[in-house]
């Protein structure tokens with residue numbers, strides 16, 4: 001099957017003044033024009049159902065949005081050695097929609113580059129039957145990584161790491177999409 005793969009780029013932060021905007025813009029800019037991939041940014045500021053609205057109309061809209069994706073890139077900062085609460089709320093707002101989808105990570109933070117947030121996210125996505133990728137991007141010292149125009153300073157190895165991750169994401173997204181079309185996952189096991 002060769003149809004375009006739809007990849008959701010999930011923003012992890014809702015903080016005022018978030019650097020997530022810069023990191024996500026770099027991801028989208030770098031991957032624009034990647035063969036056969038269509039990106040859709042999913043921002044919890046607008047996509048997240050209101051807490052008091054659990055199970056209501058906007059939860060349905062978020063689930064429909066996620067269900068239409070063949071894979072995800074989660075762009076997450078590290079907060080106190082974990083990932084932001086808004087990201088957890090977004091993840092917990094769906095269940096079946098995550099199943100069998102590959103998930104790659106672009107993380108950022110101080111010295112760790114957000115890898116502790118990613119390791120915790122792997123546990124969460126395992127519970128949801130999603131497939132997390134080994135390859136990812138971890139941006140250390142995030143405050144010094146972009147210039148005033150939002151361009152990555154020294155992009156070489158970082159751009160290459162993002163492209164490598166997306167190559168693997170593409171493989172898993174195609175493989176799992178094909179497998180779902182042969183046998184629906186909810187009929188397995």
Ligand SMILES: Cc1cc2nc3c(=O)[nH]c(=O)nc-3n(C[C@H](O)[C@H](O)[C@H](O)COP(=O)(O)O)c2cc1C
Nearest residue numbers: 013015018019020077078079080081109110111112
């Ligand atoms: C509440 C809070 C906790 C943080 N804890 C960590 C941490 O444990 N490890 C780390 O590397 N950076 C930590 N940082 C730094 C963030 O990774 C950095 O500020 C980043 O820009 C946050 O993402 P955002 O600007 O998109 O919200 C923390 C920042 C905040 C606001």
